[in-house]
Amino acid sequence: MVAQHDETREPAVAYVDPLGEPYLQTRFALPVRPATFLRRPRLAAHLDRALRTPLTMVNGSAGAGKTLLVADWAAGLGQPVAWFTNEAGDQGGGMFWAYVLQALRAACVPLSAEVGCPADANRVDHRLLARLADELSGLERPALLVLDEFDRVTTPGTAEQLGFVLQHAGAGLRLILVTRTEPLLPLHRYRTAGTMTEIRDAELAFTAEEAAEFLDLHGLRLSAEATRALVERTRGWAAGLRLCAMAAQEDPDPEGYLKDFEAGRSTVADFLLAEVLKRQPPHTQDLLLRVSVVERFCPGLVTALTGRDGVESVLAELHGQNAFVEDLGHSWYRLHPLFGEILRAHLRVRSPGLEPELHRRAARWLRASGCLPEALGHGAAAGDWDFTARALVDDLAIGQLFTGLRADDLAELFSHMGPEVTSAAADLVRAARDLSDRDVDRGLAHLRRAEERMAAQTPDAAGRLSCVLLESLVARLTGAPGRAEAALATAEELRGEVPAQLLDKHPEVIALLLTHLGSTRLWAGRLDEASTALSEAAECPGGASTALPREDSLGHLALIDYLNGWLDRAERKARAALSETEQFGLTHPPGSGLGHLVLAAVAVDRDDLGQAQTLLDEAPGPGTGPPDPVTAAGRSLATARLLLARGEPGAAVAAADPAVPALVASPWAEAHTALAASAAHLAEGRPDSAAKVLDDVSCDGEPALVAEIAWARLAAGDRDSAIGLLDGLHPRARTGPGVTVRAALVRARAAHEAGDVATARKLLARALLEARREHLRRPFLDAGPRIRHLLDAPPLQALAAGWLTPDGTAPHTGPGTAAEPATLVVEELSGREREVLRRLAQMMSTEEIAADLYVSVNTVKTHLKSVYRKLGVNRRADAVRRARERGIL
Known part of the structure; x- marks a missing residue:
């Protein structure tokens, strides 16, 4: 007869567990920290709260460093800690509690013999738990109990028993659970009461600074950039960093290895496949492998990839298990980057040829769900270029190849499309790519081929409108206003056929059409009509997708104002143009930047030649292809005027001709080219040649x-x-001081030559009043000695003082004038310069000013240079002091 065991009897020494086997002492020992272990003070300080809360949970993925973190913290407390590693998993409630009790006794927690020990490996008597809780509650100093690998406890009964003991032990127990999953305890109660300490996966992740220290312990000293890249790739995962560091130690170029190593063929892969993937049931393993081809996934997409319904609970469970599935919110998830890389490599080995089919399924589901950017990427990855091109065109997204944040990405994506793809949509995409590089001949050839193929198919309004958009760009690049007008007329017909939601989704299409139309009208000299189209483009809905065409249209409007003589208006519009793209962090495409060119021309007219050169240098270069005619002419105009002001007539003539092929001549561009040549002849002492150059210039009555x-x-x-x-x-209302001042100076000089000094002075006074508002200096510097002599008269001195001359004396001119800024009084600050100055007075740094004004640091530096020059100072403190002295601040 076998004797019955009494749970309440006092064992002399608990040497054996309920199965009669010796306790494994290693399960009660604190894990040994390796020599390369990095103590992280921020986590240790957080863990210190565990001494004040009944429950602490350190919850992280496999290899997150949670066990070593708690072990190191416990070793440094200076007091006993009961440690139990539950590596055997669920062996029954009796076995679990036997080990817990043995861990407490091994830590010298004073438990009486009356508590007893479970005799049955599968169960534990409730009276034992009640006695344990009672004795713990009476302790003078709370017992610290760490249960490592608690995620292996999956029996609800065991978790309920632990909750009972924790609740009734009161202040006598501090329980610390180290787990991969949330335990089956009423955690909400502890969270609500504020009696729980939590450290989760995100907090366990290494920061870039911690990673640098950690790698240093492995003898690796990487650049800050390489360290940040490794942290981003591993998401700061401790085991990933350790395994990568160990592998890199063996490579002669550690930094190069860590940049390019293949995660799928590394010890990291071995770890994740064993610890994460193979712990899942077969159907979940298949799910993980299939979703590895997408950046993010939701239940609907997972169903499309796997063919299985009801996956919501599986995804939630994977996230809850810290199985390297990150919750993005709104039922969307993503894999840890390294885990995704490894799963994709494993998928290719396990199911060769499946990956393209998964990309194809993902592309179609994402396209139907309105996720076009991701659909395009998966269509390209599947090699299904016909689908990919059609998706772009059918969505009316062809304009994104010219504007927005994705232009470069789309150009790169479709650069891999081969000539074997012969659909109309593919030809349209090829045409857009060529035209974005301003290769008009190739682009036009592809566009004609697309139109021919489209004509043989069922009419497609989105495809036809895309063709019209490209036609308008061809018209702009070739200076053909008639073609642009025809394109717009066709677009107006098609707008009623294109679904309204597509037009609302892609406002860049209309913005680009109007900008191209306005540019061609401006080139043809139809300034009023150009202004109408460009103003409508500038008022298109805001956002990153229309930022570049809005900037482009504002730059054109600024040029129109400049040509009409309104310097202040031109400056305001040009600065507004630049801010459109700066606020979205967009880079200017080559050949754009008309705003910079207008600002440079304005600076020349204000005799700020240094600023003009800076702005010309900052303007985007032409790139690989020729710019559009208006931008080319704008650059020529500003450059030629700057060179003339510097006394370099030969260079000015060379710069004056925009030299762009255009189907229609531009009256204002031709006129300014001739004017530069005429000025050069005059500077070289050839008045007859100067007059002859102007004989063939047509001004068409433009003021x-x-x-x-x-x-x-x-x-x-x-x-x-x-x-x-x-x-x-x-006289016309749109004619500004830039025109009227020159006209008045012409009449003043003519009157003076005719001996009518009084009329000359009246005209000069009118010119000074007009010019003062816009700080227009250059015409007076170029007016000749007779006009400058008239400025010596006291009434005129007063009108010139304070903005044109320092003390009312006549300004000097000639080569070198710009190099003598002391002869000119400091001009007034612009509105934006005053904003920069006010922030300067608040001791803000250049970077802080840029962030506050939503502009680039380079733009702030340009404003500061101008402020210093205008105030006649060289330092920040002097600028603020001088501004206060003059009442500016």
Whole structure:
């Protein structure tokens, strides 16, 4: 007869467990920390809260470093800690509690013999648990109990028993659970009461600074950039960092190894496949392998990839298990980057040829769900270029190849599409890519082929509107306003056929159409009509998708204002243009940046030649292809005027011709080229040649051109012709000081030459009043000695003082004028310069000012240079002091 065991009897020494086997002492020992263990003070400080809360949970994925963290913390407490590693999993409630009791006794927790020990490996008597809780509650010093690998406890009964003991032990027990999953305890009660300490996966992740220290312990000293890249790839996962460091130690180029190593063929892969993937049931393993081809996934997408329904609970469980499945919210998940890499490599070995099919399924599900960017990526990965091109065109997203944050990504994506793809959509995409590089011939050839194929198919409004958009760009690049007008007319017909939601989704299409139309009208000299189209483009809905066309249209509007003589308006619009892209962090495509060019031309007219050169240098270069005619002409105009102001007429003539092929001549571009040549001839002492250059220039009654040509003819000695041009000019409301001042100076000089000094002074006074508002200096510096002599008269001195001359004396001119800024009084600050100055007075750094104003650091530096120059100082403190002295601040 076998004697019955009494749980309440006092064992002399608990040497054996309920099965009669010796206790495994290693399960009660604190794990040994390796020599390369990094103590992280922020986590240790968080764990210190465990001494004040009944329950602490350290919850993280496999290899997150949770066990070593708690072991190191426990070793440094200076008091006994009961440690139990539950490596055997669920062997029954009796076995679990026998080991817990043995751990407490091994830590010298004073438990009486009356508590007893379970006799049955599968069960424990409730009276034993009640006696244990009672004795713990009476302890003077709470017992510290660490249960490692608690995620192996999956029996609800055992968790309930532990909850009972924890609740009734009161202040006598501090329980610390180290687990991969949330335990089956009423955690919500402890969280609500604020009696629980939690350290989770995100907090366990190494920061870049911690990773650098950790790698240093392995003898690896990487650059900050390489360290950050490794932390991003591993998400700060402790085991991943350790395994990568150990592997890199064996490589002669550790940094190169860590940058390019294949995760699927590394010890990291062995760890994750064994510890994470193979712990899952077969159907979950298959799910993980299939979702590895996508960046993120939700139940619907997982069903499309696996063919199985009801996956919501599986995904939630994987996340709850810390199985390297991250919850993004709204039922979307993603894999840990390294885990995803390893699963993809494993998928190729386990199921060769399946990956393209999974990409194809993902592409179609994402396309139907409205996730176009991801659908395009998966379509390309599947090699299904016909689907990918059609998805882009059918979504009316062709304009994204020219604007927005994804232009470069799309260009790179479709660069892999081969010539074997012969659909209309594929040809449209090829045309867009060529035209974005300003290769008009190739782009037009692809566009014609797409139109031919489209004509043989069922009419597709989105595809046809995409063709029209590309036609308008061709018109702009070739200077063909008629073609642009025809494109817009077709677009208006198609707008009623294209689904409204597509037009609302892609406002960049209309913005680009209007900008291209406005540019061609401006090139043709139809400034009012151009302004109408460009203003409509500038008012298109905001956002990153329309930022570049809005900037482009504002830059064109700024040029129109400049040509019409409104310097302040031109400056405001040009600065507004630049801020459009700066606020979204967009880079200017090559050949753009008309705003910089207009600002440079304005700076020349204000005789701020250094600023003008800076702005020209900052303007984006032409890139690989020729710029559009308007931008090319704008650069030529600003550059030629700067060179003339510097006394370099030969260089100015060379720079004046935009030299772009255009189907229609531009009256203002041709006129400014001729004016530069005429000024150069005058500077070289050839007035006859200067006059002859202007003979073939047509100004078509445009006030800006009339005033410029009249100025040039008078300078060449043809006074009657100059006055005749001005007499035939009908004043128009849109003509600004840049035009009227030059016209007044022409008449003033003509009157002075005719001996009518009084009229000359009246005209000069009117010119000074007009110019002062816009700080227009250059015309007076170029006006000649007779006009400058008139400025010596006291009434005119007063009008010139404070902005044109320092003390009312006449300004000097000639080569070198710009190199003598002391001869000119500091001009007024612009609105944006005042904003920068106010923040300077608040001791803000350049970077802080840039962030506060939503502009780039380089833009702030440009404003600061201008502020220093205008205030006549070289340092920040002096600028603030001078501004306060003058009442600016």
